[in-house]
Amino acid sequence: MRSPLVTITCSVFLVCLIGWLLVIGRALLLPFVIALIVWYMINALSHVFERVGAGGWRLPGYIAFPLALMTIFAVSTLVLDIVAANLAQLAQDAPTYQRRLEELFAQAAQIFDLEDTLELKDLMPESVVPRMVTAGAGLVTTLAGSASLVFIYVLFLLLEQSTFDRKFERLFRTPDQARSAFAIRAAINRSIMHYFTIKTAVSVATGVLTSLLLILIGLPYATLFGFIAFLLNYIPTIGSLIGVIFPSLLALVYYDSLPPFIAIAAGLGVIQFAIGNLIEPKLMGANLNLSGLVIMLSLAFWGAIWGVVGMVLCVPLTVMIVIVCARFESTRPVAVLLSETGDVVPETPVKTPL
Template identity: 30%
Template sequence: MISDHQDTSDRRRLSLSVVRDTCIVATLVVLGLYAGAAFLIPLTMALLVNVLIIALSDRVIAVTRAPVWIANIAGITVVLVGLFMIMYVLGSQATQFARSINTYESQFDGAVERITGLVGNDVTTFIRDNLVSIDMSYVARILLGSATSLLNQFFLISLYVAFLMAERLAFRKKIQLAAGNPQTGAEFASMLDAISFSLQRYVGVKTFISLITASISYAVFRTLGLEYAETWAVLTFALNFIPSIGSIIAVVFPAMIALVQFETIGPFLIIVLGCGTLQFLIGNFLDPAMLGRSLNMSTFLVILALMFWTTVWGLIGAFLSVPLTVCILIVFSHIPALRPIAILMSLDGRLDEDDRPQSAS
């Protein structure tokens, strides 16, 4: 009896020490992410851009049977030029929009009067009391300032991408040498392959879907004559990478500008109903159909990850929340001690390797 009681006490002490050590490590990791944001954000962006380039170059090879070096050059050119154009549009129009935001604020009272007959006096009073107090110039600087910052870091990201592409083939050989024994090297390579597969699929599909959404939205904005249509289209493209709330914000901002810019309620309703319906259909039907179970993340985890990464890395963290959490889930799934956590993080309790036993062998 004494021996059993002692064993129970030892197990309790061991579990408490594990919880203590886990909390210490988690705290240090979060502090490191926060303190090292200036270094880690460009590096993380470069890794995701590198994944997109590899996915595009592999697609070029599959379609055209072109040599690897030509496919890599094509992928690098398309991705970096597209990324530069996105950052340039946002960066160049950020200052103009921030300067003209005061004009929109002065026209806000007229816009509120126009929607009085549509929604009633009570709602109008609520809108006036709550929105007039918002510093719209501050909001504009927060949203567009991140794009300007990324434009300043574009060349650093490009430098990282160049070295990552140069060491793409040599890196796998170095993993095998660093692992020591073949089994450990194979397990580590399998984990990296799973991360690469999931990220390539996520980044590729989300880029394609966001491009479709932004193109249709841009056509609507240009047809209506909305000011800064290019900025709103690029923001629509970028905000679709933010889960759940990104698509809502992508509709709200151009709709508010339309409400203030035009003297009629028509353009506002077209953007809200037209673009809102488009975002709803794509987000609830096309997006899940194309992504399928490749992410296999709990819906609650997606929201939790969005809040966490936004708190740690700001607006850029919101864009990166899903890819980073996918990487964490895959890493946990390959570590036996952390596999139960990965199961809790997943959507249905099944991990990717459970569905693909052939790839794990």
Template identity: 25%
Template sequence: MAEVIVSAIVVVAIVYGREVLMPLSLAAVVAFMLSPAVAWLARFGLPRLLAIVLALSTLVGATLFAATVFSSQIISLTGSLATYKNNLAEKARSLTPTTGGGALQRAIDSLDALQREVEKQTHGPERDEEIRVVVENPREGGVSGVLETVRSVLGPLEMALLTLVYVAVLLAGQYDLVDRVVRLAGVENMSESTAALSTAGERLSSFFLGQGAINLAFGVATGAVLAALGIPNAILWGMAVALLRFIPFIGIFAAAVPPLLLAAAVSPGWGLLLGVLAYFLIAELITSNIVEPVVMGRHVGLSPLAFIAAGSFWWVVWGPVGLLLAAPLTTTLVVLGEFFPSMSFLSLLFGDRPPLTPEQEYYHRLLARDAATAAEALESATRGLPEICDAVVLPALAVATKDFRDRRISAERAQAIADTMREATESVFPVAKPGAETAARTIIIPGLGPIDAAASGLAAAVLSETTGKPCAAVQASTGLLALASLKEEETAPPETLLLFTVGGLARAQMNYMARRAGVLFPETRIMLFEKEEGGPIHAGEEEGRIVRCSSLSRADQLLRLAPQGSP
């Protein structure tokens, strides 16, 4: 209940404190981007205050220049919109059949009729127009009108100045702010909190600075390419791409729509439109998959669902500025969640890293009885099949065995996991014929329980596939009972016995079973599979005949090197 109340208070503070929190958030992102530049200037002997002033002056100058260019481009585009609209309408009309009209032609005729009606209503008698103006704007003019105009002009300027002040304060008091956060985290945790803040700050600074540099280069390249293709106001679209690309997933599409419409309006054919479309697709694919991983290194990303949720929230509370800040703010929360345990749920919910390790995900598939997905890991491992089992499959079965031993899962669920693993194994490898262990020279004895039995069957199939030597696993029984049943069969003793467990038997029990196997099969080589390697079973002649291995890869090597007919 307390967490819900705190969350509600935070949301209310974000909504009603937007006049302060919005420029503060924007200033934090800008401070992260400028922090490396300030540190770089300080290394050349400049006082930190002078370095901050120089960095802020450069930022303000670049912003004013960009705003001037952006405004001139907007004015130029506004003046030529009518021409582009007529060209686009003519192009649309050329697509409709000359005889019989068509749906598109009827839509254009309806649009023209609607436009004529609007113009007729707009350019009515002068008296009606005056009456309409007086009724809808009874307070227009006077002191209130002037104040409203001044407020509309000074509002963005006020936010820009407040953001600039915040940036200067954050850069100047960077170390003091870090010290205060460390003090809040507790002096006894000073080493951990200092390391976390330092690493998180460096990663965020490099991420935002790298993203800004990439977006700027993308915008310059876009403006140059569009200008070369003859798209009007190419500088405007390059600036729009550089700005909107800060919005993941959808920003590049929003920035590409106006140039595509202009390409359709300017050129009588479709070649220009297809060329602009091809440029945006190719450039975005190269930038996202090649340039960004190389420039920014370790990627701090957001999952698509997380960004949609975060973008929707910030759009509702802060409007377009919130949508622009959604990715930086959420990325900051993800990075902080990686270093502070109390915020780790944020990294799990919003980050794009897999929520489960490969062995945990495989165990989850087994719990869900998804044999098809469980078999995919084996089918995809055309090379290094034992390595895949050692890294993913056997650790997942070991977790299942531990859960069964700790009574987290029932015997029925353990049997279901074993059946799922057996079904996945049989769908990838040929099914062993009944009595196949009598013909195999390597027999695998499961330790204890259904999961060890399923793991033994998997090991037999994998080792038969990789070594080329017939291997089989006893499935009718496990442990000492399996050894006894194998001894009762009137067949030649196997060349190798592999005692196999993923946690069903403890080390002492496995050692006893190994000694018992040495007594029952004195001429047979004994291999003891455990996830942890240990010392010999006991001193004496069995040390040279009993070999431990902790992975299928090692067992594969030992079976390959063993000569035929030798223990």
């Protein structure tokens, strides 16, 4: 019988090895992970379209699937074009906003009677604002450039998805093992579908309300900030905070008075608080069953490994780990520690690994 110390040591070594492989294989894995997300979205949207109909008639699958594919492609192209155009314009205007920020520092020094005027270069390197905006534009360009590789991955996933179930079933030696594996996959699919459906709906609402508020007040780049708010809403906790800070800082240097800045900061704060703390928890319910501390640790871990993509995927990946660990007696304590209430998977756990 193996010593518990040997088991723990081997487990820690395996986790470290997997983490190391995820880091060094980031350039190869990220496009494939993005392709998996797109593939999943296409199939999910196709199922939604198949429910469209009147009476007993429903939209056929051979129409719903291409329609979902074209919808995802059209929306992605439109969003990338709008964001790229806004970032390019913001990169041109950044020096003006930087000079305005330096003027505000000078005014603050006069108000507080400071001997040495605080300058922007004291807080950050010179011309960092234009470089940050240019880096953002470069990121969008990089994503657009890797779109061809993502498209190839998605194409092969779509072509081979009809054989996935048959291959998955033949991985296991007995029908009981196969049924258990399919049950785990179904539980993971239900949780992730629930999470992404609710999260996408509230993220779209957040982005639209952010854009409308900024348009109403007259702040430029309202569409860009709406998209940023939509994207950052997928990042737990800190995403909503960053979504308020960016447009508020621009309002501070764009307007000559404080009321617009206060209105934007307060308005966006109310939107983020109402959606993130009142509406989203009601819609999400207790389906995820994740500890808040675990979510923050997962955010830090996956963010360190895969950057923004890892932050967006931290919750679904952790949900998958909890569901899989809860089905086996040897790993059930891990699922209990990661869960919010300690109640995980009412079904009888599997005694032996698949």
